[in-house]
Amino acid sequence: MDISNExxxxxxxxxxxxxxxxxxxxxxxxxxxxEIGWTKQGLQVWCRRHDCNxxxxxxxxxxxxxxxxxxxxxxxxxxxxx
Numbered sequence: 001m002d003i004s005n006e007x008x009x010x011x012x013x014x015x016x017x018x019x020x021x022x023x024x025x026x027x028x029x030x031x032x033x034x035e036i037g038w039t040k041q042g043l044q045v046w047c048r049r050h051d052c053n054x055x056x057x058x059x060x061x062x063x064x065x066x067x068x069x070x071x072x073x074x075x076x077x078x079x080x081x082x
């Protein structure tokens with residue numbers, strides 16, 4: 001099965017504390033301040049605003065297929081000419 005690089009998110013992750021402090025007129029997406037990255041165990045979502053864990057997924061040493069391409073035209077880097 002191919003893994004799409006289209007946005008297929010059906011539920012979003014948010015810091016619970018950020019949601020409690022959400023300013024009037026801001027969406028949760030605008031207010032979010034999350035870092036997402038690899039750990040020894042798997043993948044972690046971290047709230048920068050509250051310096052706390054939102055989610056840490058343990059892959060249990062399993063390898064999972066992933067699509068790391070982006071949607072849209074492929075960009076070619078052109079070296080600067082001096």
